[in-house]
Amino acid sequence: MKKWVIRFLSLLVFDIVVLLIIGWLTPARVGWSAIWAGVILTALTIWIKPLIHRWFQSMASKSANQRTKIGEKLVHGVLVFVVALIVWILTVVFSGVSIGGWFWGYILPPVIILIGWAIYDAIDDRVEGHAGALYDRATGTKAAEAGTTTATLPSAESAEGRRELQDGLTDEQRRMLDELGKG
DSSP, X not given: OHHHHHHHHHHHHHHHHHHHHHHHHSSOBOTTHHHHHHHHHHHIIIIIHHHHHHHHHHHHHTTGGGSOHHHHHHXXXXXXXXXXXXHHHHHHHHSSOBOOSHIIIIIHHHHHHHHHHHHHHHHHHHHHHHHHHHHHHHHTHHHHHHHXXXXXXXXXXXXXXXXXXXXXXXXXXXXXXXXXXXX
């Protein structure tokens, strides 16, 4: 549950920023609707986007053997854009965002959303890590856990991994070399 809350809240903040950028760069009127539209966009991104993408991907994979490598990349790019377009249209329909113009209202915002998704994918681990630390500090769960946990000893696997990093040999290779030296 905590993982989902952290993921949802961190993506919500990011999506609100993306929506405000859309409102700033395009004639789409976002305004105070950015908060509710951010909730909708976040929910669509987490739960609906993967379903739509998988559905389109399965339809596109039926004819993948008939396309060249460049054609396959083009189909994948169009597929990702169509998913972003559907997410944008659903966000507009279910929120107070109003759009004007065909290109500026329907084509450019999904491109900005795609750029936002790419940026979020690149930084999501760090963002969710910081959000998790804030969540733990706000709920006090880490403080309670820190008092009850004991220091953990390094595992045999981690010790083996450190030895392998030092000389590049696994324990089995090291043992075989030792046996060769004895014989």
